[in-house]
Amino acid sequence: MSENNQRIIFLSEYEDIFICPICSHPVKVMDLRSLICSNHHCFDISKRGYVNLLSQPHKTKYDKKLFESRKVISQSGYFDPLIARISENMLAELEPAGKMVKILDAGCGEGSHLSDIQQRILEQAQCDSLGIGVDISKEGIDMASKGPSKAIWCVADLANCPFADKQFHFILNILSPSNYSEFHRILADDGMVIKVIPGSKYLQEIRGIFYKKTARSVHSNENTFELFIRNFDLVDTQHVQYSVTLDHKYKEQLIHMTPLSWGAAEELIQQVLSNNKLEVTFDFTILLGKKMNAPIIWKSMIYEA
């Protein structure tokens, strides 16, 4: 059986995670080609095995080049300290061996973070996980579905999540927009939301060159934080900060993986590229939240596979 067909069969094993984004009815995989609801709303499954649940195509500024660049930066290990910290938080809540935990990466882009986190969980807890990566960008999901990981990938709008209620033990939301009412609906009662936002020093060296003396030269998280604590009980806030000297060959990818470059003048981009030894700060804030008044019965968050 082809690898692509295996992915579609894997998707059909977990079809009950999904609901129709138009009428909220349950859906079924039909003929390994589409996901169809009882009201006959039909969504294509691509040859590569991901499903497109958008009712109309959506254009984003996150293009193929951005995702390719982010994938290269991820694979080169520049996000490893962040990924390690997220995984540690998850591992602290898991039971060992033989159980499966459902993880949604909301705004997964090209899928590297979810794949890396699943790998760490498998290695360190021998705990099997089902990863579901969702992004509104078809380019991102198309790239994610090329990877070998044990995950289901889908194109969908977070404002209208195509998932049944209370499905997920973890919702990851890494450097990506949120939809908290939908997160509430699809998160298990004792599940956890892990949101990562850029810290004030995130890529400050590049920000400083591109946006000297303007408001964009400093990043502020005040509103994001306020909105989070209005929606979830804040369990913990963690800061992960580290500096790296960027290898020459990764400079271009670093610039292209961030929306920071969108408004920057070409001469300033060249200035960054011509800098021989570019020191770059990675700075993240991790917000860990649970539903308000969530029961503290962590063991019930794992279901038998």
Ligand SMILES: [Zn+2]
């Ligand atoms: Zn429907």
